[in-house]
Amino acid sequence: MTASYDGSMTTDATGTAPDRRAVVDVHPAGDAAPELRDPSLPVLHIDDLAAVRGDGIFETFMVRDGEVRNLDRHAGRFTNSAGMLDLPAPDLDRWIAATDLALVRWAELGGGDASLRWMYSRGRESTGIPTGWVTVAPESPAVSRDRDNGVAVMTAHRGYSLDISRDAAPWALVGAKTLSYAANMAALRYARAHGLDDVIFTAADDGEGSDRVLEGPTSTVIAVRDRDGVREILTPLPEVGVLPGTTQAALFRSAGDAGWTCREAPLTVADLFDADGVWLLSSVRRYARVTALDGTPLGRPDCAAEIEELATRAAEGR
Known part of the structure; x- marks a missing residue:
């Protein structure tokens, strides 16, 4: 049963107002x-x-x-x-x-x-x-905590091959943001039950010799390289089943204006370990730096403050 709302705040049996929403x-x-x-x-x-x-x-x-x-x-x-x-x-x-x-x-x-x-x-x-x-x-308080402290992450197979594409299997809804997030939430629960904060989904790619990176359950992955005169920000190709990220797209625009080379690329897990820094981007959390990947610590690069400021500006539409 539905009811229109007159602006008053209904209380529960204890007289306490429900969560603000x-x-x-x-x-x-x-x-x-x-x-x-x-x-x-x-x-x-x-x-x-x-x-x-x-x-x-x-x-x-x-x-x-x-x-x-x-x-x-x-x-x-x-x-x-x-x-x-x-x-x-x-x-x-x-x-x-x-x-x-x-x-x-x-x-x-x-x-x-x-x-x-x-x-x-x-x-x-x-x-x-x-x-x-x-x-x-x-x-959520967890949003600011992840920004401030970073996240320890595990990689996890998504459960399908890279052969899936929008043309080959349009019913797979690759690239659509659907309400069917049960598998994503299950992956997060599994990670947290094992003392971790988040997940990066992967898919097997025999030709590369290392699993290909897709995305997080609620985030887009970026890998940053800032050394030997190379300043670039990479994100996985959307063709392999990655939902295009709004924050990532805005970040690429602002980072490009700031002199970074930004591109989509077929990233592997090995590429993440080789990067100077890895972040998960999303609209509300903005960014969360990956501090450990599959148990291996990832250091905070010198460019971290710049990347996080760019990500904040991107999420805020500045």
């Missing part, structure tokens, strides 16, 4: 305007295909100083993902209006750095009408 029903397929929902009440029907099959897409944005950052890049990827899943093309004006409504409510709740998410589902099995929500929630 804003929820907006986008109504992506109807004439109704986006509307606030009470975050303490359910909004998802039991037969919604987002829950039943993970059949939908999402985007996660950084909110800083009351504004969504890199909106155009995220909106472009959102539209591309919808096309790959044969979802109706999202009305971006409607989604942006819902975002504005959520941000107003977030400011009323006290504001601050946050994570804003667009979620777009194929809808209920019983109606076939797409559903969608915009949510805003506080930035």
Whole structure:
């Protein structure tokens, strides 16, 4: 059952207000305007295909100083993902209006750095009408901890070969940001159960003699070389099953302006060990330097402060 939201904060049985968050029903397929929902009440029907099959897409944005950052890049990827899943093309004006409504409510709740998410589902099995929500929630303490301390990472096979491509297997949805993140979350849980912080997915590549690097469960991988007159930032080729990163794309633009050579390349695990520094990039966390890879410590390079400033500027859309 859904309910419109009058702006008041519902309390639980103890009289305590729930976690600060804003929820907006986008109504992506109807004439109704986006509307606030009470975050303490359910909004998802039991037969919604987002829950039943993970059949939908999402985007996660950084909110800083009351504004969504890199909106155009995220909106472009959102539209591309919808096309790959044969979802109706999202009305971006409607989604942006819902975002504005959520941000107003977030400011009323006290504001601050946050994570804003667009979620777009194929809808209920019983109606076939797409559903969608915009949510805003506080930035997790783990986000700043990973930025400050870096992350110890393990490599893990993704479970498919590099022969998979969008043309060879379009149903694999290579390059779409879908709601089907169960395997990604399972990899993170496995790493944390073994005293690690994050994961870099790989795929076997017999021709290279070393596993090819793909991406993190919620991040894009970059490898930095800064020696012998070479200053370059590399990221894995998207053709091998890597979701194009919005923060990485913005970083390449700003780093290129700062004199770095930035390119996509068929990176291997051996290349990561040979790099001067490795980072995981994402919209809300911005960056997390890899401090150890498969148990081998990775030192902090002299260029680290510059790379992290560039990554911050990229994530913030500066």
